Amino acid sequence: VPERDSFWRALSKQQQNEVYEERHLKFISSLGKGNFGRVDLCRYDPLGDNTGELVAVKQLQSNKQSNMADFQREIQTISSLHCDYIVKYRGICYSAGRLSMRLVMEFLPFGSLISYMEKNKLLITTRRMLLFSSQICKGMEYLQNLHYVHRDLAARNILVSSDTLVKIADFGLTKIVPLNKDYYRVTQSGESPIFWYAPESLSEYKFSHKSDVWSFGVLLHELFSYCELSRNPKRLSLHRIGCDVQGAMMAVHLFNALREDWRLPAPPMCPPKVFSLMMQCWSFNSEDRPSFSYLQDLIESSLQEERD
Numbered sequence: 666v667p668e669r670d671s672f673w674r675a676l677s678k679q680q681q682n683e684v685y686e687e688r689h690l691k692f693i694s695s696l697g698k699g700n701f702g703r704v705d706l707c708r709y710d711p712l713g714d715n716t717g718e719l720v721a722v723k724q725l726q727s728n729k730q731s732n733m734a735d736f737q738r739e740i741q742t743i744s745s746l747h748c749d750y751i752v753k754y755r756g757i758c759y760s761a762g763r764l765s766m767r768l769v770m771e772f773l774p775f776g777s778l779i780s781y782m783e784k785n786k787l788l789i790t791t792r793r794m795l796l797f798s799s800q801i802c803k804g805m806e807y808l809q810n811l812h813y814v815h816r817d818l819a820a821r822n823i824l825v826s827s828d829t830l831v832k833i834a835d836f837g838l839t840k841i842v843p844l845n846k847d848y849y850r851v852t853q854s855g856e857s858p859i860f861w862y863a864p865e866s867l868s869e870y871k872f873s874h875k876s877d878v879w880s881f882g883v884l885l886h887e888l889f890s891y892c893e894l895s896r897n898p899k900r901l902s903l904h905r906i907g908c909d910v911q912g913a914m915m916a917v918h919l920f921n922a923l924r925e926d927w928r929l930p931a932p933p934m935c936p937p938k939v940f941s942l943m944m945q946c947w948s949f950n951s952e953d954r955p956s957f958s959y960l961q962d963l964i965e966s967s968l969q970e971e972r973d
């Protein structure tokens with residue numbers, strides 16, 4: 666199949682070595698599915714004695730050409746990232762005749778941050794949330810240094826590796842910012858998570874490291890709200906702009922609310938320093954928003970205070 670072969674040839678030597686043979690990939694359970702496709706828990710067991718490693722395997726739902734191109738870009742992206750705070754790429758599994766391709770990644774046993782926070786909300790301290798925030802910040806700093814804009818930074822896309830380690834996942838919407846510009850303009854809107862979007866993303870489809878900082882502020886709000894559904898950004902925003910607003914008008918009403926200086930309310934018991942950090946991320950003008958490295962320092966100093 667030509668486009669599969671051209672993709673195969675495009676892979677680096679190193680990437681071609683990380684090929685997983687389908688016959689050794691044993692399905693265990695489905696981890697999740699959505700418009701992006703499906704992710705399954707599998708054991709890669711070439712010795713056939715159940716000693717193989719557990720892996721998370723992502724595949725496209727439909728082999729639509731456009732999806733395949735996006736999927737190939739996602740694979741190129743994630744295979745080029747090597748950071749403790751970003752979910753690790755393991756390799757690729759081609760099915761017989763290479764008609765479909767699957768992305769093999771490390772398996773993080775604790776699942777998404779949302780389900781983890783709901784399950785452990787009574788045990789999670791402010792310190793722990795600041796530790797997670799600092800790790801996500803470091804992951805975003807790494808992405809920024811490679812000129813990547815994530816565009817979908819939200820608690821649903823953060824995975825929990827252990828009680829003390831979280832990682833950024835899902836690079837389906839990640840784009841590379843052209844070297845001669847400091848933003849990426851999107852053409853197709855698709856399923857847009859507008860309640861995590863910066864004003865310039867709502868009004869001009871512009872995405873940059875500074876719009877990722879805005880989304881990071883929304884992620885902090887989710888984290889310090891224990892990812893509770895009753896307080897999630899979509900519900901709180903719809904409460905402000907009116908639930909009867911539909912479709913593209915939602916983005917217009919949300920933009921107007923933000924221009925009139927409405928912001929998500931402080932989560933209950935949220936430390937004032939952390940809420941002021943969120944508010945800095947939500948500066949209307951992108952230049953007024955802090956960089957991820959500055960955010961890193963602010964979070965570290967809050968962590969110190971929590972320790973003392």
Ligand SMILES: Cc1cnc(Nc2cc(F)c(C3CCN(C)CC3)c(F)c2)nc1Nc1ccc(F)c(N2CCCS2(=O)=O)c1
Binds near residue numbers: 721752770774822823
């Ligand atoms: C790459 C990766 C590595 N490890 C893991 N571990 C993991 C472990 C788990 F116990 C669970 C759950 C926890 C809750 N109970 C009820 C069911 C299993 C789980 F959902 C995930 N998941 C990965 N990917 C993944 C999986 C599933 C996904 F829906 C999405 N996504 C969805 C939105 C964009 S997304 O692509 O991030 C990514």
